[in-house]
Amino acid sequence: MATSAMEDIDDLLEPLIRFRRDIHAHPELGYQEHRTASQIEAALRALDLDVHTEIGGTGIVASLTCGNTMRSIGLRADMDALPIQEETGLPYASQHAGVFHGCGHDGHVAMLLGAARQLARRRDFDGTVHFIFQPAEEGQGGARAMIEDGLFERFPCDRVFALHNWPGLPAGTIATRPGPIMAAADKFEITIEGRGGHAAMPHITPDAILTASDLVTQLNTVVSRRIAPTATAVLSVTHIEGGSSHNVLPAKVQLTGTVRTFDPDVQDTIEASLHQITEGVASASGTRIAVHYDRYYPATINHTEAAEEALAAAAEVAHALQAPEPAFTSEDFGFMLQSCEGAYIWLGQGRDENEVPLHHPHYDFNDDVLATGIRLHVALARRHLATGQETAG
Secondary structure, three states, rough: OHHHHHHHHHHHHHHHHHHHHHHOOOOOOOOOHHHHHHHHHHHHHHOEEEEEEEEEOOOEEEEEEEOOOOOOEEEEEOOOEEEEOOOOOOOOOOOOOEOOOOOOOOHHHHHHHHHHHHHHHHHOOOOEEEEEEEEEOOOOOOOHHHOOOOOOHHHOOOOEEEEEEEEEEEOOOOHHHHEEOEEEEEEEEEEEEEEOOOOOOHHHHHOOHHHHHHHHHHOOHHHHOOOOOOOOOEEEEEEEEEOOOEEEEEEEEEEEEEEOOOOOOHHHHHHHHHHHHHHHHHHHHHOEEEEEEEEEEEOOOEEEHHHHHHHHHHHHOEEEOOOOOOEOOOOOHHHHHHOOOOEEEEEEEOOOOOOOOOOOOOEEEEOOHHHHHHHHHHHHHHHOOOOOOOOOO
């Protein structure tokens, strides 16, 4: 391990833990992170950085330049919370009913602020670091909003990196991989309309519930029968709503579900198959079926050289490993990787085999890995912007 990456940062940790827990106690949903953004802005201005606010909504970018080269790197942390009721019972638990930092974005913010403080006081690199604090990662496309607001035109980055805590890895382990690391996320909503009527006379009205049941069965054959066995995909129906009485056939039933893929061709096949199946079921049942299909997040696909750079930086500060396979969860950092070369990285925070997963009411970010996350951000910046070199890689 390089000693420069392991220098003492202990003096940063206690105030950052307090900062993290304050954000945890005051969580805000996507595009509503006004208090969070204000706290981050104040901390960044105290470092005398070049701070820009309201990018893509509540997003913030702070820039730190040293030396003379035009080289640059972006480091991203997400800020938003989830619409979940916290059940941890912690002293710093959420003070807002139904809103909760159940994915560790409070920890991500704290780690990136720690890296900004360390790099600002050491200034031992040659180029520009852009610290990107992004709103609305949880299903609302805050990364896309920042890009559409000129993120990479206003703050050019040779490469951009994002770090996410990962309960499935031991605390302090860092993992990433070239190529796909997180899945594309699609959402489908299907509305089935019959005519409605008395349950004792099903012969005179198309049965929307029976049609929905048939549709669920057929949709669950798409991956197994229309996608090559060597490909990888998931299709899940997750919500069914219809009917209000035991003796009434409802006029309308709604289905909702998700599709996860890594390959755009597989994604195309699944969407086309869904439309074909619904058309056939509608014709056979005498119902009307409408489909809304939304490809809301692309796959997060790491660039090979950036992933290798991330693994090399990780090896300086912790146990680094190449992840053997991607995850089927999604991440809007995929939009940033479509616009800029870079990589997405997992930071292990698991304490034992019973570690609570992300998006669980009992989840809490593990403050013990703050130091590792800070050091990784610092190592990424120093490696890419090493003094005395004109290009990184």
